[in-house]
Amino acid sequence: MGIYRIKNSYLKSFSYLAIEILTKLIPFLSVPIIVNHTSKSDFGEFSLYLSLLPILGIVIIGAGQKTAISRVWVFASEKRTSLLTAITMLNSFFVFLVCVVLLFIFYFLQILSFYMLAISLLVLIAGLAYAFIDLFLQKIILLGSVITHHKFYFLKQVLPYIFVLLYILLFKRISGFLLISIFSISLILVGFIVILPHFRLLFSNFHKLSIKKWVLYCLYYSKYALISAGSAFVLNFADRSLIAVFNSTKEVAEYSIAYTVGMILSLLVLALNKVWQPFILKNLKEKRFEKIKYYGRLYIILVLIFAILLSLFGKQILLFISNETYLNVADIIPVIVFGFFFYFLYTLYSNITFFYKKMHLFYVPAVIAALLNVILNLILIPSFGYKIAAWTTLISYMLEFIMVYYISTILLKVRIL
Numbered sequence: 001m002g003i004y005r006i007k008n009s010y011l012k013s014f015s016y017l018a019i020e021i022l023t024k025l026i027p028f029l030s031v032p033i034i035v036n037h038t039s040k041s042d043f044g045e046f047s048l049y050l051s052l053l054p055i056l057g058i059v060i061i062g063a064g065q066k067t068a069i070s071r072v073w074v075f076a077s078e079k080r081t082s083l084l085t086a087i088t089m090l091n092s093f094f095v096f097l098v099c100v101v102l103l104f105i106f107y108f109l110q111i112l113s114f115y116m117l118a119i120s121l122l123v124l125i126a127g128l129a130y131a132f133i134d135l136f137l138q139k140i141i142l143l144g145s146v147i148t149h150h151k152f153y154f155l156k157q158v159l160p161y162i163f164v165l166l167y168i169l170l171f172k173r174i175s176g177f178l179l180i181s182i183f184s185i186s187l188i189l190v191g192f193i194v195i196l197p198h199f200r201l202l203f204s205n206f207h208k209l210s211i212k213k214w215v216l217y218c219l220y221y222s223k224y225a226l227i228s229a230g231s232a233f234v235l236n237f238a239d240r241s242l243i244a245v246f247n248s249t250k251e252v253a254e255y256s257i258a259y260t261v262g263m264i265l266s267l268l269v270l271a272l273n274k275v276w277q278p279f280i281l282k283n284l285k286e287k288r289f290e291k292i293k294y295y296g297r298l299y300i301i302l303v304l305i306f307a308i309l310l311s312l313f314g315k316q317i318l319l320f321i322s323n324e325t326y327l328n329v330a331d332i333i334p335v336i337v338f339g340f341f342f343y344f345l346y347t348l349y350s351n352i353t354f355f356y357k358k359m360h361l362f363y364v365p366a367v368i369a370a371l372l373n374v375i376l377n378l379i380l381i382p383s384f385g386y387k388i389a390a391w392t393t394l395i396s397y398m399l400e401f402i403m404v405y406y407i408s409t410i411l412l413k414v415r416i417l
Contacts, residue, residue, distance in 0.1 A: 015146055015150070016146075016149075016274040016275075017271050017272065017274045017275050019149075019150045019153060019154065020267075020270060020271035020274055021267075021271050022154070023153060023154055023157035023158055024157070024267040024270075024271070026157075026158050026161060027157065027158065027161050028260070028264070028267070028321070030161045030164065030165055031257075031260060031321045031322075032320060032321045032322060033165060033168060034046070034164065034168070034174070034179070035257065035321065035322045035323065035326075036322075036323060037168045037172065037173055037174055038173075038174055038175070038176065038179070039176075040249070040250040040253040040254065040325070041176070041248070041249045041250050041253070042174075042175050042176030042177075042179065042249075043176070043249075043253040043256070044176075044244065044248070044249030044250055044251070044252035044253035044256065045176035045177075045179075045180065045249050045252075046176050046179040046180060047240060047252055047253060047256035048240055048241065048244060048249070048252060049123065049179075049180045049183070050183075051233075051236060051237040051240050051241070052123070052237060053123075053126065053127060053130055053183075053187075054130070054233050055233040055234070055237055056123070056124070056126075056127030056130070093128070096124065096125075096127075096128045099124055100121065100124065103117060103120050103121060103124070104117075119177070119180065122180075122181060122184045122185075123180065123184055125184065125188055126183070126184035126185075126187045126188055126191075128191070129187045129188045129190065129191025129192070129194075129195075130156075130187055130191070132191050132194055132195050133152065133156050133187070133190055133191050133194050136152065136194045137149055137152060137153055137156075140152070152190070152194065155190045155193075156187070156190050159186045159189075159190060160182060160183040160186035160187065163182050163185075163186050164179060164182050164183070167182060176249075231363065231366035231367045231369065231370035232366055232370070234370040234373075234374065235366075235369055235370040235373045235393070235396055235397075238370070238373050238374045238377055239255070239373070239377055239389035239390075239392065239393055240252050240255060240256060240259075240389075242374075242377045242378065242381055242389070243255055243381065243386040243389060246381045246382050246386070247381075247385075247386050251386040252386075253326075254326055254328065254329045254386075255329065255332075255386055255387070255389060255390075257318060257321065257322045257326045257329060258318065258326075258329040258330070258332050258333050258336055258390070259336055260321060261310070261314050261317050261318050261321070261333050261336070261337075262310075262314075262333060262336030262337045262339065262340050263340065264310055264317070265303070265306060265307050265310055265337055265340045265341060265344070266340045266343065266344070268303070268306060269303060269340070269343075269344040269347065272299070272303075273347060276299060276348075276351075277351055279295070280292055280296075280351045280352075280355075281351065281355055284351075284352065284355045284414070285355075289414060289415075292414070292416065293415060293416055296348065296416035297416065299348070300345070300348070300416070303341065303344055304341065307337050307338060307340075307341045310333075310337050311333065311334035311337045311338070314330060314333030314334060314337065315327070315330040315333070318330055318333065329387065331387075332387050332390040332391075335390040335391055335393075335394050336390050336393065336394070338394060339390065339393045339394035339396075339397045339398075340397070342394070342397040342398045342400070342401045343397045343400070343401070345401045345405070346365065346397065346400045346401040346404050348416060349401070349404040349405055349407075349408045349416065350365075350404055352408040352412055352414045353404065353407055353408060353412070356412055364403065365399075365400045365401075365403035365404045365407070366400060368399065368400070368403065369396040369397065369399050369400035369403075370396070372392075372395070372396050372399060373392055373393060373395075373396040376392035376395065376396070377389055377392050380392060
């Protein structure tokens with residue numbers, strides 16, 4: 001029976017790895033089609049949108065509540081059904097309404113045009129849908145419903161690209177406005193499918209809810225995840241947003257293409273982490289530190305080899321996903337790749353701080369790295385141009401890794417390197 005459970009556990013891990021690779025591969029293969037059917041300016045706007053959506057959905061509206069769901073599931077299982085789902089929905093919807101009110105205030109103060117108001121509302125609703133889908137997926141993971149998770153995760157990640165490709169097939173050309181609209185509407189559609197059954201749970205259990213208690217509970221256990229996730233997304237978004245401020249969305253498009261090549265490494269690591277995380281947490285619990293060190297070093301060598309190969313063939317990959325007009329950013333691909341390599345090292349060690357429940361130490365490196373990235377970009381982009389953002393990202397990720405390495409090896413006494 002024990003052997004079956006271990007095999008089943010690894011089978012689940014590899015199924016999550018497989019769906020992660022599939023849902024990242026389809027969007028990646030869609031990039032060359034989108035790039036060659038949009039202007040650089042339109043693709044730059046779309047890249048900014050893709051960077052903003054996780055911040056809006058997970059951090060701002062969702063308020064990092066996945067952590068609260070996980071904690072309740074482990075430590076308060078008798079309350080883990082519809083009540084938690086209902087309160088997270090209420091929390092998220094409340095923040096959403098606040099954002100809508102602010103948008104209309106900006107509109108009536110003539111800070112926003114009607115066009116920008118309409119686009120902002122559409123993106124905001126998509127952010128709400130993104131948050132609900134993410135909360136739902138977290139609950140499904142904890143339930144162990146692998147097939148249901150994979151189905152909705154696939155819809156969330158791939159359906160927008162399918163609609164975009166169908167539009168391009170029919171009309172041959174697509175604008176940044178339509179790209180953003182199609183993606184937003186697709187997410188809203190998936191979000192509606194996810195939310196509908198939970199509304200019944202919400203109204204049937206509304207009389208049981210202690211709103212104040214659960215809002216405080218969710219926010220209390222979400223705060224570290226909120227700070228950490230927010231910092232990570234800010235670090236990811238700051239470079240492109242500031243390039244748009246100091247240059248234009250054309251430069252954002254060029255930088256984003258180089259970033260997309262570098263992100264191949266990140267996507268590989270995120271996929272492999274689905275297997276690595278349960279492995280390291282299990283072995284930390286059993287105090288098998290030598291085993292962690294042995295396989296950790298093999299893991300690092302594997303990713304390092306992939307990073308070197310990606311740097312060497314970055315130009316060819318760039319031409320595959322774009323065209324010759326983007327070749328001027330080929331020189332920053334190795335910089336971006338090794339930025340992601342240091343981010344990989346950070347994620348490798350952050351599992352250790354997470355296991356030992358040192359949550360205050362978990363988010364400090366992310367916050368400092370994000371602040372450093374914003375400051376460096378503000379100072380350097382106006383003087384050295386948008387390509388310097390690749391170097392500021394590399395420096396920020398290096399610092400993030402150095403801090404978590406110190407915390408893990410010096411304070412917690414767990415070594416991998």
